[in-house]
Each structure stands twice: as C-alpha cells, then as structure tokens.
Amino acid sequence: xxxxxxxxxxxxxxxxxxxxxxxxxxxxxxxxxxxxxxxxxxxxxxxxxxxxxxxxxxxxxxxxxxxxxxxxxxxxxxxxxxxxxxxxxxxxxxxxxxxxxxxxxxxxxxxxxxxxxxxxxxxxxxxxxxxxxxxxxxxxxxxxxxxxxxxxxxxxxxxxxxxxxxxxxxxxxxxxxxxxxxxxxxxxxxxxxxxxxxxxxxxxxxxxxxxxxxxxxxxxxxxxxxxxxxxxxxxxxxxxxxxxxxxxxxxxxxxxxxxxxxxxxxxxxxxxxxxxxxxxxxxxxxxxxxxxxxxxxxxxxxxxxxxxxxxxxxxxxxxxxxxxxxxxxxxxxxxxxxxxxxxxxxxxxxxxxxxxxxxxxxxxxxxxxxxxxxxxxxxxxxxxxxxxxxxxxxxxxxxxxxxxx
RNA sequence: GGGGAGGUUCCCGAGCGGUCAAAGGGAACAGACUGUAAAUCUGUCGGCGAUGCCUUCGGAGGUUCGAAUCCUCCCCUCCCCA
Numbered sequence: 001x002x003x004x005x006x007x008x009x010x011x012x013x014x015x016x017x018x019x020x021x022x023x024x025x026x027x028x029x030x031x032x033x034x035x036x037x038x039x040x041x042x043x044x045x046x047x048x049x050x051x052x053x054x055x056x057x058x059x060x061x062x063x064x065x066x067x068x069x070x071x072x073x074x075x076x077x078x079x080x081x082x083x084x085x086x087x088x089x090x091x092x093x094x095x096x097x098x099x100x101x102x103x104x105x106x107x108x109x110x111x112x113x114x115x116x117x118x119x120x121x122x123x124x125x126x127x128x129x130x131x132x133x134x135x136x137x138x139x140x141x142x143x144x145x146x147x148x149x150x151x152x153x154x155x156x157x158x159x160x161x162x163x164x165x166x167x168x169x170x171x172x173x174x175x176x177x178x179x180x181x182x183x184x185x186x187x188x189x190x191x192x193x194x195x196x197x198x199x200x201x202x203x204x205x206x207x208x209x210x211x212x213x214x215x216x217x218x219x220x221x222x223x224x225x226x227x228x229x230x231x232x233x234x235x236x237x238x239x240x241x242x243x244x245x246x247x248x249x250x251x252x253x254x255x256x257x258x259x260x261x262x263x264x265x266x267x268x269x270x271x272x273x274x275x276x277x278x279x280x281x282x283x284x285x286x287x288x289x290x291x292x293x294x295x296x297x298x299x300x301x302x303x304x305x306x307x308x309x310x311x312x313x314x315x316x317x318x319x320x321x322x323x324x325x326x327x328x329x330x331x332x333x334x335x336x337x338x339x340x341x342x343x344x345x346x347x348x349x350x351x352x353x354x355x356x357x358x359x360x361x362x363x364x365x366x367x368x369x370x371x372x373x374x375x376x377x378x379x380x381x382x383x384x385x386x387x388x389x390x391x392x393x394x395x396x397x398x399x400x401x402x403x404x405x
Numbered sequence: 406g407g408g409g410a411g412g413u414u415c416c417c418g419a420g421c422g423g424u425c426a427a428a429g430g431g432a433a434c435a436g437a438c439u440g441u442a443a444a445u446c447u448g449u450c451g452g453c454g455a456u457g458c459c460u461u462c463g464g465a466g467g468u469u470c471g472a473a474u475c476c477u478c479c480c481c482u483c484c485c486c487a
Binding site (some may be wrong): 010093162164165212225226227236237250251252253254255256257258259260288289291292293294317320321322343345346354356357358359361362363365366367368394395396397 | 432433434435436439440441442444448449450451452453454455481482483484486
C-alpha cells in the first residue's frame with residue numbers, strides 16, 4: 001500500500017467534496033499502518049436493469065480505491081429502492097415493486113464488474129438488514145433526526161415551498177441510507193453531488209450509533225446525451241455500458257459538443273494531463289469537435305469491449321452516418337405476400353420497423369423510407385414477391401432486409 | 406373534522422357545452438444542412454387499409470341532439486383552520 005498522502009492525492013482527483021479531508025487522511029494513515037483496508041461504500045438503487053456511464057463515474061472512483069488496496073462494498077439498494085430516492089426530484093417517484101427491483105439487481109452486479117475488481121468487492125443488499133428492522137428500531141433511528149433538519153434539504157425545501165407532495169416515506173430515505181453505513185461500518189461513502197445531503201446525514205446517524213463517521217466523497221453529475229438532464233434510464237439519455245459497441249459509439253457521437261470535456265474528464269480512460277490537452281484542443285478554432293468526440297467514443301468502446309470492437313464501431317458509424325451507406329449486415333425478415341405483393345405500410349409494421357401503421361405512413365410521407373436505395377413517395381407502394389430481399393431503410397439508422405414470399 | 410384549490414395526451418401546461426384528437430413549450434421522430442446520431446432550420450407527433458371510423462382529458466354513473474367542459478358519488482394531491 002502506498003503512502004497515505006499519495007493515496008489522498010490520487011483520491012482527490014475529480015472529486016467535488018471531500019468531507020472532512022483530515023479525517024480521510026487519518027483513516028488512510030491508519031490503514032497504511034495496520035494494513036487493514038478502508039471500507040468504501042456506494043449504494044445503487046436498481047431502478048433500471050442497466051448500468052450506464054452515469055453510474056460509472058462512481059464505480060471508477062471505487063475502482064481507484066480498490067487499486068489502492070481498499071475494500072469496496074457495492075451496495076444494492078433493493079430495499080431503499082422500494083422507497084425511491086427523492087434526491088434531486090421535484091416530484092414523488094412512482095414506486096417500484098420488489099420483483100422489478102430484484103430482477104434489475106441481478107443484471108446490475110454483473111455489469112458493475114466491468115469496472116470493479118471482484119476480489120476487493122463485497123456485494124450487499126440492504127434488504128438484509130432494513131427488511132428485518134422492528135418498528136422499535138425504526139423509531140430509534142427516526143429519533144436521531146428532526147423534520148427541520150430534513151427540510152433543510154434543497155429538493156425537499158423546494159417541493160414544500162411549491163406545495164408539491166413529499167411523502168413521509170421519502171423522509172425516511174436518508175435515514176435508511178444512513179443506517180446502511182452504520183451496519184456496514186463504512187469508512188468512506190461515494191456518491192454524486194446530489195447525494196451530499198444523504199451522505200452527510202449518514203455521518204450524523206453513525207455518530208448517534210457510536211461510530212466514527214464516514215468520510216463523504218462526492219463526484220460531479222454526468223449529464224446524459226441530451227446535454228441537459230442527468231443521465232438516467234428514465235430520461236432515455238443514457239449510454240449503457242453493456243450496450244452494443246456501435247450503440248456506445250453512436251450515442252457518444254450524439255452528445256452535444258459542450259459536454260466533450262466533461263465526458264473526457266469523468267468517464268474516459270485519459271489521465272488528467274491528457275484531459276487538459278483535450279480542453280486546450282477544444283479551444284483552438286480549427287479543431288473540429290467531432291474529431292474529439294470520435295476519440296472519446298473509441299476510448300469508451302475500448303473500455304467496455306476492446307480495440308477491435310472500437311474500430312468496428314467507428315467503421316460502422318462512418319458507413320451509416322458519413323457515407324449514408326447500408327450496414328455490413330442487416331437483419332432479414334420473411335413476410336408473406338399475396339398475389340399483388342405486400343403493402344409497404346404493412347411490411348414496415350410487420351417487420352418491426354414501425355410500431356404502428358400511423359407511424360409507418362408518417363415515415364413514408366416525410367420521405368424517411370427507402371427501398372433498395374430509392375426514396376418511397378407512394379404510400380400505396382406494394383412490394384412484389386421476390387427471392388432476393390428488399391433493402392429497406394427507415395429513418396436515419398434503421399435497416400431491414402425484407403423477403404416477400 | 407371544517408373551508409378552499411386542483412387532477413388534461415410521454416412530461417409541463419392551456420382549454421371550461423359543439424369549430425377538440427384537444428393551444429403553447431419540452432422530449433421524441435422525420436427531412437434539409439453538416440467533416441458529428443452536435444448546432445441550426447422545417448415538419449410530424451392517439452389508433453385503424455383511413456378525405457372516414459374508433460379510443461382518450463383521475464374513476465364510475467347522469468343531464469344534453471352533443472361533455473375534457475354541466476350534475477352526483479368515489480379516489481388522489483395541495484393550501485388554510487382545528
């Protein structure tokens with residue numbers, strides 16, 4: 001294990017808050033002396049089945065702790081997920097069922113190991129202790145905090161002021177999260193900046209339970225591909241780390257230019273110095289941002305797959321979006337046609353290219369449908385029976401080979 | 406328990422008896438442009454083999470030739486009082 005101050009320098013990279021820094025230094029020094037690794041915790045509520053780049057910001061920090069020799073607790077909030085984290089929310093959440101959460105939790109952990117090392121990871125589910133608490137124990141926990149204290153939280157305060165509902169359940173969320181830290185005897189908890197309140201409250205709760213409070217470490221929030229909202233499944237602006245290479249590449253290319261530097265800093269494999277160089281290049285007037293985005297996209301695909309996949313994804317991108325060509329391989333669908341062939345609109349819905357016939361009509365009307373390279377303008381077009389498939393393109397990037405038989 | 410305000414299409418939000426599949430914005434999608442699935446501009450945006458028909462405005466009934474709009478009951482949210 002390297003010296004405490006070297007570790008501290010490494011850990012501080014990219015963090016927004018580190019509270020209190022002295023305490024972390026002491027904990028690290030103690031770890032170096034005793035050889036006992038720190039327990040570093042981050043919780044993830046399995047509200048969606050996929051881990052995306054937004055999660056990876058925290059996971060990468062956890063990985064860094066592991067590389068320094070510490071123990072990570074990957075905490076699955078299968079119980080807190082039932083409550084729904086109110087952090088950063090302006091409305092009450094729709095509650096999820098236990099079944100949904102458990103199904104998601106399954107895929108979650110495996111995906112997390114794309115970033116974390118297994119040997120130094122403990123996977124825990126907070127239902128193990130939260131699910132067993134007796135009411136008396138809950139009361140004891142609740143007694144540690146006050147309503148005024150909870151209302152200090154910006155999102156609660158705002159909602160309260162705007163006469164928007166806050167359920168009592170949501171008030172309990174920070175308490176539950178804090179109790180996790182008590183049970184796990186966490187030395188450090190990592191979270192996004194919006195978690196600051198919850199993380200700090202955990203310190204108070206640990207103190208109430210006679211523990212040395214954890215150090216809290218917050219990281220910037222990663223905006224999604226829309227460039228505005230926090231990356232999340234529900235906003236549909238996420239890049240999943242297990243998505244196909246071409247998707248990761250393409251979605252990365254779709255982020256607004258303004259986010260390039262941030263992505264490099266938070267989720268690329270580049271060192272801080274290399275990131276700095278990217279920032280400088282962005283500032284140069286003759287730099288085309290798309291070139292930098294390409295580098296970013298290649299870097300990301302390489303991280304989650306390999307070089308070869310990255311080059312393949314880039315080639316695919318050039319083919320479809322730069323040369324407006326047809327992809328290397330297209331899914332083939334066989335559809336039955338009658339004597340006078342198969343109505344194109346029907347073919348589009350039956351092949352799954354369009355969800356509804358209204359949508360299919362719209363696509364054709366807007367000039368978004370191409371058959372064998374020719375733009376279709378006739379909504380009544382019929383595809384005659386033919387041995388060879390028709391190459392059908394819908395929109396910018398949906399292709400299908402349709403055989404009418 | 407009493408009094409008041411409100412629940413509208415994916416989201417926000419107008420509409421307050423026919424001209425409403427429902428303004429406007431956002432998201433999404435399509436087209437143009439582009440060294441980007443960026444930015445910008447234009448358009449589309451419930452469903453159905455469709456110049457018409459069907460389903461939607463918290464839920465269930467009712468009034469009316471006709472209801473998102475009026476009435477009754479119920480469910481949910483917010484505010485004030487207790």
